[in-house]
Amino acid sequence: MSPAHYLALSALLLCLGAAGVLIRRNAIVMFMSVELMLNAANLALVTASRMHGTLDGQVFAFFAMVVAAAEVVVGLAIIVQIFRSRRTASIDDASLLKY
Amino acid sequence: MSLFSPALLVGIPLVSAAVLLLLGKRSNAWGHFLGTTASIASFGVAVAAVMHLVSQPVGSREINQTVWNWFTVGNFSVDVTLSIDALSGVFILLITGVGSLIHIYSIGYMSHDENRRKFFAYLNLFIAAMLLLVLANNFLLLYVGWEGVGLASFLLIGFWQHKNSASTAANKAFILNRVGDFGLAAAVMLMFVTFGSVSFPTVFAHVGSAPGHTTTWIALALLLAACGKSAQFPLQSWLLDAMEGPTPVSALIHAATMVTAGVYLVARSNAIFDLTQTGRTAVMIVGTITLLMGAVIGIAKDDIKKALAGSTMSQIGYMMLAVGLGPVGYVWAIFHLLTHGFFKANMFLGAGSVMHGMNDDVNMRHYGALRKSMAITFGTFLIGYLAIIGVPPFAGFFSKDEIIKAAFEQSVWAGAAALLGAGITAYYMSRVMFMTFFGKARWQSGVHPHESPAVMTIPLIVLALLSAVAGYGLLHVINLEEWLTPLLHPTTGELPFNEALLLPGTLAVVAVGVVLAWFAYGSTHEIPVQAPRGNAFIRAARADLGGDAFNQEVVIGPGERLTATLVAVDEKVLDASVMGIADTFTGLGGRFRSLQTGFTRSYALVMVVGVIIVGAVAFLVRLS
Numbered sequence: 001m002s003p004a005h006y007l008a009l010s011a012l013l014l015c016l017g018a019a020g021v022l023i024r025r026n027a028i029v030m031f032m033s034v035e036l037m038l039n040a041a042n043l044a045l046v047t048a049s050r051m052h053g054t055l056d057g058q059v060f061a062f063f064a065m066v067v068a069a070a071e072v073v074v075g076l077a078i079i080v081q082i083f084r085s086r087r088t089a090s091i092d093d094a095s096l097l098k099y
Numbered sequence: 100m101s102l103f104s105p106a107l108l109v110g111i112p113l114v115s116a117a118v119l120l121l122l123g124k125r126s127n128a129w130g131h132f133l134g135t136t137a138s139i140a141s142f143g144v145a146v147a148a149v150m151h152l153v154s155q156p157v158g159s160r161e162i163n164q165t166v167w168n169w170f171t172v173g174n175f176s177v178d179v180t181l182s183i184d185a186l187s188g189v190f191i192l193l194i195t196g197v198g199s200l201i202h203i204y205s206i207g208y209m210s211h212d213e214n215r216r217k218f219f220a221y222l223n224l225f226i227a228a229m230l231l232l233v234l235a236n237n238f239l240l241l242y243v244g245w246e247g248v249g250l251a252s253f254l255l256i257g258f259w260q261h262k263n264s265a266s267t268a269a270n271k272a273f274i275l276n277r278v279g280d281f282g283l284a285a286a287v288m289l290m291f292v293t294f295g296s297v298s299f300p301t302v303f304a305h306v307g308s309a310p311g312h313t314t315t316w317i318a319l320a321l322l323l324a325a326c327g328k329s330a331q332f333p334l335q336s337w338l339l340d341a342m343e344g345p346t347p348v349s350a351l352i353h354a355a356t357m358v359t360a361g362v363y364l365v366a367r368s369n370a371i372f373d374l375t376q377t378g379r380t381a382v383m384i385v386g387t388i389t390l391l392m393g394a395v396i397g398i399a400k401d402d403i404k405k406a407l408a409g410s411t412m413s414q415i416g417y418m419m420l421a422v423g424l425g426p427v428g429y430v431w432a433i434f435h436l437l438t439h440g441f442f443k444a445n446m447f448l449g450a451g452s453v454m455h456g457m458n459d460d461v462n463m464r465h466y467g468a469l470r471k472s473m474a475i476t477f478g479t480f481l482i483g484y485l486a487i488i489g490v491p492p493f494a495g496f497f498s499k500d501e502i503i504k505a506a507f508e509q510s511v512w513a514g515a516a517a518l519l520g521a522g523i524t525a526y527y528m529s530r531v532m533f534m535t536f537f538g539k540a541r542w543q544s545g546v547h548p549h550e551s552p553a554v555m556t557i558p559l560i561v562l563a564l565l566s567a568v569a570g571y572g573l574l575h576v577i578n579l580e581e582w583l584t585p586l587l588h589p590t591t592g593e594l595p596f597n598e599a600l601l602l603p604g605t606l607a608v609v610a611v612g613v614v615l616a617w618f619a620y621g622s623t624h625e626i627p628v629q630a631p632r633g634n635a636f637i638r639a640a641r642a643d644l645g646g647d648a649f650n651q652e653v654v655i656g657p658g659e660r661l662t663a664t665l666v667a668v669d670e671k672v673l674d675a676s677v678m679g680i681a682d683t684f685t686g687l688g689g690r691f692r693s694l695q696t697g698f699t700r701s702y703a704l705v706m707v708v709g710v711i712i713v714g715a716v717a718f719l720v721r722l723s
Contacts, residue, residue, distance in 0.1 A: 018707055021700070021703050022700055022703055022704055022707065025700075030699075091698075091699050091700065092698060092700070094699070095696070095697030095698050095699075096697060097695075097697055098695045098696055098697030
């Protein structure tokens, strides 16, 4: 299998994730879509690493995973807090910060 | 420190003023006594000093005292040096002598005023400043006294500051004096630049080697200063409003201090004026204009104090004319200054005494027939009147006659103006006299004229005696001309006509003035209580011959228009551009803020679109 297939899969996953973020209203689902986009990026990085024969992309993918894990902790905590105070996980109801 | 130390002379009233002002209300009970005592003590020192001068040979009649070194900057050093010579000697006697009489008079005149202590503090300050002015041995120290006089006059003219008119008059006097002060400051700076020194001996010794135009500029700057302080045209308009102060202040300003400062300045700087014909001519023209203006204003005023103020303007005009004549006139200017100091103080205090008996009414149309109810005031005022119009043998006769003579020697026009002025003087002073003391009583209801207490009449009597004898005494007994010769170097000129004609001519002009006044205001004539409208000439004179209108049109109006223009520029150009920038961004912000919907998904969509655009651009650039 050529690396192009991996890159195509990566692009597909990224588009799926982006569509999820844009279309879904449930904060948890949007969150999962963001994770999907991150992993699409990781896949592209690892593929690039394989293509170039260096380890840079793989190392970078690890960093992205660590940051993503940390981000999940913060993001989920915020979502749980919003749910507690508003009894909803719909992202459209958390729209107070506007003009 | 000897008895006749100049520092003591200035110090006594200055310390007294400081004590009275610092102790405040605690010194209310005895403040007027301290003030009067300080002034009299200063007079004592002045007498001792002048006696000492008299005992010295002519060449060394000078007391110099360097009190301390004021400052030294490089080669430029200024000492606080006070000196009494023949010229400042006569001034200190006039200032402290007449000043003391005015202090004594004020004890009675201000007895009902709750701020009498403060009044005496200011009087003392005035005396001290004026003494510093005439004793200073350099122009910078003179400037200190000059400003001190301006400050004290401001405080005294505005003494009844609860009256709006009084505080306005005080401001007017101060501001117009500042214009004159600018002249003095300019003169001092010019001297410093030209001679590297501001002390009298150095400047007067080197003035001959300075370029002619510099000397002329210095002289003109000094003239501007003199115009401010001595209320000469075109800075004369403050003097008439200065009548808002208590009457003793008017006497002090008009007789012993303040307005004489300008004449003193020019006489003192005679070494400068001797070298510049332009400067002397300017002084002469200013003096002539002012002497006629003041006299004309004096004709029209119904307010007794303003009529006398017009007269002061006119008499100071005589002195300026005399100093403008050069060496033939200096001595006679000082002579007239002294006699005027006596008879004008006498008449102002007399006017105060009349007002005291008439419930502070100043309108002469409400007077009349006061000679019986105020016999002493009438008698002293009569002597002052005879002195000012120049009836022999009273004081003004000698001094005014000498000035007219000197004026004719120099220029027929100046002489004719001075002679005409003498006639107008006789007219307006006779008018004051007839309206106040003669004719029928036109008193308002509830007014009971009465003679003033002795504390007020005794100074009047002393001043009346001086007004009677000072002319002959100063000229023939003391021989003022010889006394001042070492400083003022008088010369005599040639009269363009027979000298025997001058005296009868002058007396005839004076008699015409008196007779005209008698027909207009004499006993048979009914004086309306309401002022008649008068002809255009009288109305112009009532409006101070346009003095205020001149200031309004030439200075205040353009100044106000300039500030209005600057305000408009500030608001319409500077503010508008700054505000315009701010408004632009506020408007833009208002439009852009509607993008902030609060919906996370719409933000995400913007980001995605942005990323796609960036990616597309990168891709396309790569391709090309």
